[in-house]
Amino acid sequence: MQNTSIKLAATKGIFWSAVDKFAVQFGQFIASIILARILVPEDFGLIGMLTIFIALSQTFIESGLNIGLIQRQDRKEVDFSTLFVFNLAVSSFFYLLLFLSAPFIASFFEQPQLTNLARMLSLSLLINAFAIVQRTKLTIAVDFKSIAKSNVIGMLSGGVCGVLAAINGYEVWSLVVQILIGSFASSVSLWFFSNWVPSIAFSRKSFKSLFGYGSKLLAAGLYAQILNNVYTICLGKFYSTVSLGYYTRAKSFADIAAGTITSILQQATFPILAIVQHDKEKLVSIYSRMIRMSAFVIIPPMTLIALLAKPIVVIVLTEKWISLIPLLQWIVFSRVFLPMSAINLNLLNAIGRSDLFLKVDLSKLPFTVLAMIITIPLGVKAIVIGHVVTSALFFVFNAYLPGKLYGYGAIRQIKDTLPFIVATIGMSILVYSMIYFIENLVLQLFLGAILGPITYLFICWLLKLEELKEVWQLFLKLKKR
Numbered sequence: 001m002q003n004t005s006i007k008l009a010a011t012k013g014i015f016w017s018a019v020d021k022f023a024v025q026f027g028q029f030i031a032s033i034i035l036a037r038i039l040v041p042e043d044f045g046l047i048g049m050l051t052i053f054i055a056l057s058q059t060f061i062e063s064g065l066n067i068g069l070i071q072r073q074d075r076k077e078v079d080f081s082t083l084f085v086f087n088l089a090v091s092s093f094f095y096l097l098l099f100l101s102a103p104f105i106a107s108f109f110e111q112p113q114l115t116n117l118a119r120m121l122s123l124s125l126l127i128n129a130f131a132i133v134q135r136t137k138l139t140i141a142v143d144f145k146s147i148a149k150s151n152v153i154g155m156l157s158g159g160v161c162g163v164l165a166a167i168n169g170y171e172v173w174s175l176v177v178q179i180l181i182g183s184f185a186s187s188v189s190l191w192f193f194s195n196w197v198p199s200i201a202f203s204r205k206s207f208k209s210l211f212g213y214g215s216k217l218l219a220a221g222l223y224a225q226i227l228n229n230v231y232t233i234c235l236g237k238f239y240s241t242v243s244l245g246y247y248t249r250a251k252s253f254a255d256i257a258a259g260t261i262t263s264i265l266q267q268a269t270f271p272i273l274a275i276v277q278h279d280k281e282k283l284v285s286i287y288s289r290m291i292r293m294s295a296f297v298i299i300p301p302m303t304l305i306a307l308l309a310k311p312i313v314v315i316v317l318t319e320k321w322i323s324l325i326p327l328l329q330w331i332v333f334s335r336v337f338l339p340m341s342a343i344n345l346n347l348l349n350a351i352g353r354s355d356l357f358l359k360v361d362l363s364k365l366p367f368t369v370l371a372m373i374i375t376i377p378l379g380v381k382a383i384v385i386g387h388v389v390t391s392a393l394f395f396v397f398n399a400y401l402p403g404k405l406y407g408y409g410a411i412r413q414i415k416d417t418l419p420f421i422v423a424t425i426g427m428s429i430l431v432y433s434m435i436y437f438i439e440n441l442v443l444q445l446f447l448g449a450i451l452g453p454i455t456y457l458f459i460c461w462l463l464k465l466e467e468l469k470e471v472w473q474l475f476l477k478l479k480k481r
Helices: 004-036 039-063 065-071 077-109 116-123 125-128 132-140 142-168 171-193 204-237 243-276 281-307 309-317 324-334 338-350 353-362 365-378 380-406 410-437 441-462 468-480
Strands: none
Touching: 004 171, 004 243, 004 281, 004 309, 039 065, 039 116, 039 171, 039 243, 065 116, 065 353, 077 116, 077 125, 077 204, 077 410, 116 125, 116 171, 116 410, 125 171, 132 142, 132 171, 142 410, 171 204, 204 243, 204 281, 204 365, 204 380, 243 324, 243 338, 243 380, 243 410, 243 468, 281 324, 281 338, 281 380, 281 410, 281 441, 281 468, 309 441, 338 353, 338 365, 338 380, 353 380, 410 441, 441 468
16 A cells, blocks of 8 residues: 555544544433433443443453454455354353343342343343444445444434433433444444345354454453453442442543544554554654644543533533532543553554553553552542553553554653643643633633633644644645545
């Protein structure tokens, strides 16, 4: 692939991936606001208790094999069919496992409702498994436009049905309806857009080859899911369902921006990095630009959310969620490091070093355990502060091997983000001053949402940051098209 075509593919990929993620996140955000105003924190807490079981099962189902297919250059049709058969078999196994273990999950959390909730929610595993290969083929083709369409269809279908269920008094079950309907609509549309019909063929040779690569990602994925959700289990076990509801909502709000940016960069850059994996100069060029771009787009919104947390929560979710404010203010800063950490790990996958990916993740275990021991007895707020500390530390871990391999480690990455930090500080001073002198929450939110981004972009312009120019040029090109 020539330089021009690589650049064009990357640009189109990032654009449609951005359309996908922002449209889906915006739609889900609107739906979550409506649901949060109708439902109570306990409802979100109940679903939060089941998150780790669904997430771990989904990780087993994918097993990193789909990533292995994207990374591989000599793919055959039997590879896709092998993955399809494997996904169906494993998803069926985990659905049955969760169905049978649902009473034990309910007993562990002392919440009888979880038995039926777990049995219904786990149907999403079967639904999603049917479309993993279709999504993989579209990713390989860098056809993020079709992926975006399917995700938006799923978001709209699930959101509308979930809200209607909540309005009609289905309480926590409306959240289950939202997830299941959304998964089904997305999977059906992926089959339509991919135009790929599987053959029931399974190759042991193909599976062995894919699993050799994917097994490391499976182990890393399981480990990451446990780390991401272990606090949810502890909160559900040792604290009230209400506390868990506040925690899951704070995490969800923070992930709207950080999670969206991370997903865009991971989805759009991975196939491009895999293509140029043997060209060190091109690889480092794309890699470093993505680090700077992620800092440019993630640091200011996370800071702005922290500054405007009170008006956001009170106006958008109502005062029954007011205990969410301090949690949200802290957790957004733990998400500042998420996109850059993801890019560093994504690089290791793109060059076929999933073994190093696993080693980096495993090195974090002692620090995670230590943070849990210290913070869990101190309360939910202490847990979130622990997230901030460990996220900063893990960014350094994630950047170590890419730095050793390509000379672009944590120190250089932090230096590249300093201009964006300076611009964010300037924005923060203005917004904080405005909040200090204005008591009306609606006015705080309105002025902060306008003055914050304008101030940040103006300072970036004064500093003559290349990323601002690149975003503007990309916008003009897309506008012409």
